[in-house]
Amino acid sequence: MGRVDEIVTQIAGQIASGQFLAGQKLPSVRIGAAQYGVSKNTMAEAYDRLVARGMLLSRQGSGYYVTGHLPVAPPPPRPDVTEASGIVSLLREQLEQHYETRPGDGRPPASWTEGSKLRRFMARGRSAAADVQYGYGSSWGLAALRGWLRLSMAERSIPVEADGVMLTSGINHGFDLIIRHMLEPGDTVFVDSPGYYPLFAKLRLAKVTMVPIRRLMDGPDLEDLAAKLAIWRPKMFFTQSQGHNPTGGGLSPAVAFGLMKLADAHDFRIVEDDAFADLHPTSLPRLAALGQQRRVLYVGSFSKTLSASLRCGYVAGTPEIIRGLVDLKMITTVATSAHVERLVIDLIDSGQYLKHLRRLRVRMEEGTKTTIRAFAELGIELAAPKVPGFYLWAPLPEGTDERAFCRAAAEANIFVAPAAEFRPDRDHSSAPGMRVNVAYGADPRFQAFLRQQLQR
Incomplete structure (x- = not known):
């Protein structure tokens, strides 16, 4: 949590508990900045966020005043929405991208379009x-x-x-x-x-x-x-x-x-x-x-x-x-x-689209071959598709705990896509495995992690 968030949370709590009453003027931006040990810009942003929440009123040339309005708690999410959003945890990671090594990603890396004219064409708009x-x-x-x-x-x-x-x-x-x-x-x-x-x-x-x-x-x-x-x-x-x-x-x-x-x-x-x-x-x-x-x-x-x-x-x-x-x-x-x-x-x-597709096909073929070869060196045989694509399916040794495997991968800053996420019932007890993006399947960090896991 950043300093602005901390200040907003603290002042909102003080308003909710009655330490600041409706109509009461808050310390000026300068005084508040000194109290919290932050810059005046940081303090002003915190006050502005509280104004946006309806908890403060800004009066030009005068300062910030408590409105007396407390934020209304959002209604609890519908169970079906909660359940549905839980299914797309993989999608959330692909949008927000917390992990450096990404064998579980659903997209090819941006580098696969670098060197082609496609990016320059699109940049020209x-x-x-x-x-x-x-x-x-x-x-x-x-x-x-x-x-x-x-x-x-x-x-x-x-x-x-x-x-x-x-x-x-x-x-x-x-x-x-x-x-x-x-x-x-x-x-x-x-x-x-x-x-x-x-x-x-x-x-x-x-x-x-x-x-x-x-x-x-x-x-x-x-x-x-x-x-x-x-x-x-x-x-x-x-x-x-x-x-x-x-x-x-x-x-x-x-x-x-x-x-x-x-x-x-x-x-x-x-x-x-x-x-x-x-x-x-x-x-x-x-x-x-x-x-x-x-x-x-x-x-x-x-x-x-x-x-x-x-x-x-x-x-x-x-x-x-x-x-x-x-x-x-x-x-x-x-x-x-x-x-x-x-x-x-x-x-x-x-x-340009046709040229881009030709380049992408070459990348897929190379990625598929290198990924299959890297897994074979670990003793894991991957089924080679008749026509290369973005993905390969990697079985894990029988008895592998997928949840524990995912936690270990996360600790190693690796994003994996376990088999259970691709089943309608998200069953973790079935045959363990994972989807592997061929762009990342032979990544040395990922392969080192797999080697360590298989030796346990």
Whole structure:
């Protein structure tokens, strides 16, 4: 806690306890600074924070006076919000970044874009030179980028009608719209396990029942899926086709066809997450490409391939569903950022996006090889994905206490992503493991920590 916070807390406590009464003038900034042993600027900031809280009133030329108003305690958080926010502890660390060594991170490091022209292009703000529109923009998103997406998806054999794609503020925004529009409290959905943990938080917040489907390196376990379908009637199955987060696996043609066959037989929709589509060959299997657009909602993003700060994604599906999602987007957020969307299409049109993707693929391939090699030297065999991505799944020795492992890593200033965080029930008793970002997997500090843990 800084000095300003300490002073604010102390004075607020004195007001609450009655040591300073309503209407009473507080010591001047100069006197207060001397009393607390701080600069006048520090003291003035403390008083200003108390004014912002409604506890003091500033009278120009006179000083600061107690208002007599005490801050109202915030209402206790709803249990479902508390539970949902607990699930995204990994996401919180990725936003706030307390740890130096980051094998558990979900993003590649900024250095992976250094040396390319992408950063310099974005810094110039080329799109800012374009005609600036001061209105909201269309709730569908920038027409030029939507048109490019239709062409891009056609290369993956995914047919999309003109009004069958909308832009979002990233994949999580797309998930949020789909959940709000198409699910009700008490509905049942299937999810990958291990799978994408921010999705679990959203579903829990919506009071939707999640049923885990075992995820293998070639896609969802069809035997487990069939067994669960004998018990449950899911409304949807949320799954990721390629570059699976967290296992790094993909989707084989056999599993893709088997999954679609079960979806037809049991009449449930599929939400296909393809966040890394632009990094993977267009020939890889996609569920939305199997002539079943009416059954599949296809969700993608530029935030993973460009920058997490560029919140830009999309949802594709039947025009009827997309129109409903656009209406919901209009009600909740009005529109997405046309400036961000214009920057993305400028990067594409200039050829910088393609150059960036080529460089990123090389980085992923090198990171995957070095990480697998480093773990092999420790006696841990990692399953190599057919197509390199951002992640690998690292099993830990049977009997490893994941909580203790995470605490030890934190003490060593290392951020890890344990297996339990990627399960809907956050079960720490199942097979221990962790997601490893290939950019950091061979980091000497991380490898030294693992070697020490394995020798115990």
